[in-house]
Amino acid sequence: MTESGAARLEAPAEAVGTGSADGLAPHRRAGGRHRAPRGLGRAGVRFLLRRPRVLLGLAGWSVLEAAHTFALGFALARALDDGFLAARPAVGLAWLGVAAAGLLAGAWGTARVYRQVAALAEPLRDELVRRVVGRGLYEAVAAAGAPGRAADDAAGTGVVSRLTHQVEIARDSFAGLVMVSRSFLFTLIGAVSGLLALAPVLLLVVVPPLVAGLAVFAGTLRPLARRQRDFLVADEELAREAGTAVRALRDVTACGAQERVRQSVVEKVATERRAADALAYWGVARALALGLGGRLPVVLLLVLTPWLLRQGVSAGALAGALTYLTQALLPALQSLVHGLGGAGARFAVVIGRLRDGAPEPVSDVPRTPVPGPQAAGVPGARAAAASGADRAAPAVELRGVTFAYGPAAEPVLAGLDLTVPAGGRLAVVGPSGAGKSTLALLVAGVLRPSSGEIRLHGRPVLPPLPEGAPQPARRPSPAVEQRVLIPQESYVFTGSVRENLCCLLPDGAAVPGPALLGAAEAVGADALVRRLGGIDGAVDPAALSAGERQQIALARSYLSPAPLVVLDEAGSHLDPAAEEVAERAFIRRGGALMVIAHRISSALRADRVLVLDGGRTCCGTHAELLERSELYRDLAAGWAPPSRV
Numbered sequence: 001m002t003e004s005g006a007a008r009l010e011a012p013a014e015a016v017g018t019g020s021a022d023g024l025a026p027h028r029r030a031g032g033r034h035r036a037p038r039g040l041g042r043a044g045v046r047f048l049l050r051r052p053r054v055l056l057g058l059a060g061w062s063v064l065e066a067a068h069t070f071a072l073g074f075a076l077a078r079a080l081d082d083g084f085l086a087a088r089p090a091v092g093l094a095w096l097g098v099a100a101a102g103l104l105a106g107a108w109g110t111a112r113v114y115r116q117v118a119a120l121a122e123p124l125r126d127e128l129v130r131r132v133v134g135r136g137l138y139e140a141v142a143a144a145g146a147p148g149r150a151a152d153d154a155a156g157t158g159v160v161s162r163l164t165h166q167v168e169i170a171r172d173s174f175a176g177l178v179m180v181s182r183s184f185l186f187t188l189i190g191a192v193s194g195l196l197a198l199a200p201v202l203l204l205v206v207v208p209p210l211v212a213g214l215a216v217f218a219g220t221l222r223p224l225a226r227r228q229r230d231f232l233v234a235d236e237e238l239a240r241e242a243g244t245a246v247r248a249l250r251d252v253t254a255c256g257a258q259e260r261v262r263q264s265v266v267e268k269v270a271t272e273r274r275a276a277d278a279l280a281y282w283g284v285a286r287a288l289a290l291g292l293g294g295r296l297p298v299v300l301l302l303v304l305t306p307w308l309l310r311q312g313v314s315a316g317a318l319a320g321a322l323t324y325l326t327q328a329l330l331p332a333l334q335s336l337v338h339g340l341g342g343a344g345a346r347f348a349v350v351i352g353r354l355r356d357g358a359p360e361p362v363s364d365v366p367r368t369p370v371p372g373p374q375a376a377g378v379p380g381a382r383a384a385a386a387s388g389a390d391r392a393a394p395a396v397e398l399r400g401v402t403f404a405y406g407p408a409a410e411p412v413l414a415g416l417d418l419t420v421p422a423g424g425r426l427a428v429v430g431p432s433g434a435g436k437s438t439l440a441l442l443v444a445g446v447l448r449p450s451s452g453e454i455r456l457h458g459r460p461v462l463p464p465l466p467e468g469a470p471q472p473a474r475r476p477s478p479a480v481e482q483r484v485l486i487p488q489e490s491y492v493f494t495g496s497v498r499e500n501l502c503c504l505l506p507d508g509a510a511v512p513g514p515a516l517l518g519a520a521e522a523v524g525a526d527a528l529v530r531r532l533g534g535i536d537g538a539v540d541p542a543a544l545s546a547g548e549r550q551q552i553a554l555a556r557s558y559l560s561p562a563p564l565v566v567l568d569e570a571g572s573h574l575d576p577a578a579e580e581v582a583e584r585a586f587i588r589r590g591g592a593l594m595v596i597a598h599r600i601s602s603a604l605r606a607d608r609v610l611v612l613d614g615g616r617t618c619c620g621t622h623a624e625l626l627e628r629s630e631l632y633r634d635l636a637a638g639w640a641p642p643s644r645v
């Protein structure tokens with residue numbers, strides 16, 4: 001196994017960009033989570049119908065806006081026809097005065113409309129806040145039992161983020177939607193009545209393209225909203241990925257994971273670019289709707305002017321119609337198209353997330369594991385026993401596991417069955433290249449079996465790869481909380497001793513200094529910690545020997561809440577006595593232990609030993625194997641005598 005590959009294994013999953021989300025979304029990213037929520041329309045109608053007085057007020061004040069639109073074109077037409085063109089400037093000016101009064105009345109009405117919109121948006125906000133707080137309480141309870149996650153993280157950061165971001169976005173988008181839809185409707189009413197009053201024939205020119213434009217817009221609304229949502233989601237995911245990479249920069253560099261992190265960010269950039277392209281494509285359809293509904297009527301009006309004049313339409317009526325089109329309908333249509341395409345999609349996405357995150361009925365809540373004591377600052381020794389997914393299930397279960405490093409490569413493991421009971425101790429031995437480290441990586445969920453199944457405490461690790469698929473980049477499985485793997489080359493980073501010891505603990509878990517020292521002492525790293533200046537002393541990886549780095553990694557893993565510890569020759573740089581101290585600490589710690597052994601003493605301390613030997617792989621106690629396995633006898637004879645058994 002390469003050093004960088006090994007080093008990565010101990011790094012927290014967040015270091016390679018798999019960290020959980022914060023910020024905008026609760027991020028349940030299962031397929032379809034970003035779809036517009038079902039029943040949103042019905043829920044919206046119910047919400048509105050519960051507020052008839054506000055709706056009436058909104059409609060009442062909006063009538064003033066319609067009246068202002070009506071007055072705009074009609075008064076201009078009269079000012080021309082009855083005033084300026086009839087050589088009666090006073091009449092013309094009087095009509096212009098009417099238009100100005102209409103403008104003032106419209107502005108006054110619009111100001112009142114804002115109040116009514118607020119009377120709709122604020123209750124919506126309150127309702128959403130109630131939901132989010134309910135969800136937060138639910139998460140706080142669930143997180144208290146979730147290994148690898150601190151309760152205050154779920155209950156604090158997530159809820160505050162949803163309150164401050166999503167609820168405000170929902171409220172603002174909703175208010176924007178109400179404003180543009182209402183404005184378009186009442187402007188349309190005002191303009192159509194004005195055209196009807198000026199000359200009904202004008203409707204023949206204006207209405208058909210307007211209807212065609214609205215039909216195109218209606219047809220593009222759904223796909224456009226979907227593209228807009230995809231773009232928002234891609235944008236957020238890119239921001240999250242980049243944010244995670246930046247936060248984990250030190251670990252990424254220390255683990256040599258720059259290329260993988262770069263690739264993962266580049267993938268997100270490509271996804272966002274594709275989403276932006278698709279959005280732009282549908283943006284063209286939106287421009288078509290605007291052209292048809294807003295601009296074509298103007299062109300038709302100008303082109304058909306001679307015909308309209310022959311139909312008896314006056315010059316003033318033509319000017320009034322042009323005013324309706326350019327000053328009222330076109331801007332209202334533009335606001336509608338942009339508003340529904342932008343704020344509408346944002347509203348649907350955010351409401352969908354808030355609704356998806358609504359508290360579930362208590363009876364449907366899946367059983368969450370018992371809270372691990374390390375959340376309260378107790379080292380993993382006692383925690384290990386308490387944080388399992390299913391404590392009765394075997395710690396490790398392999399059924400027919402076959403693994404090869406490439407589609408055409410010889411399998412390293414073929415049809416392997418193995419069970420390590422909860423709390424059991426297994427030593428894995430075998431000649432160099434037999435597949436011991438590969439087995440450790442499979443159990444840890446870093447590699448994916450070609451076929452067969454691996455479970456940790458009853459939970460599946462990673463499903464097999466589809467036939468012929470290449471092994472993907474190494475990435476810890478979701479079962480990462482169930483195990484800690486210490487590879488031969490230990491990962492230690494520049495920082496304090498405390499940071500190095502606590503990096504496998506759930507976020508926010510505060511382990512007191514004496515408990516950290518106790519863990520170091522248990523694995524025999526206390527002298528090293530003292531030499532480094534205590535728990536707050538500085539760690540310089542380059543200044544540590546390979547054995548000292550192993551001691552830090554052992555203390556860190558001892559503190560981890562994982563109920564299964566996999567030591568892949570994790571004490572290979574320690575002397576036999578120091579290695580024994582560390583191994584015995586892990587035995588006392590509780591939980592299951594799997595040791596890739598390079599000394600007979602490790603095999604003797606285990607309940608059972610797995611001898612990896614290609615087709616002659618076998619498992620049994622030390623005594624059984626001495627009888628049954630020639631390879632084991634050879635290995636045992638070749639190893640140095642144990643210091644103490």
Ligand SMILES: Nc1ncnc2c1ncn2[C@@H]1O[C@H](COP(=O)(O)OP(=O)(O)OP(=O)(O)O)[C@@H](O)[C@H]1O
Pocket residue numbers: 001405412430431432433434435436437438439
């Ligand atoms: N990344 C890899 N790509 C291809 N083959 C690999 C890779 N890693 C290991 N192998 C091969 O898989 C086989 C098993 O390797 P593994 O490291 O699991 O053996 P091991 O028993 O742990 O050996 P050792 O005791 O020397 O560490 C070896 O033949 C090795 O060359």
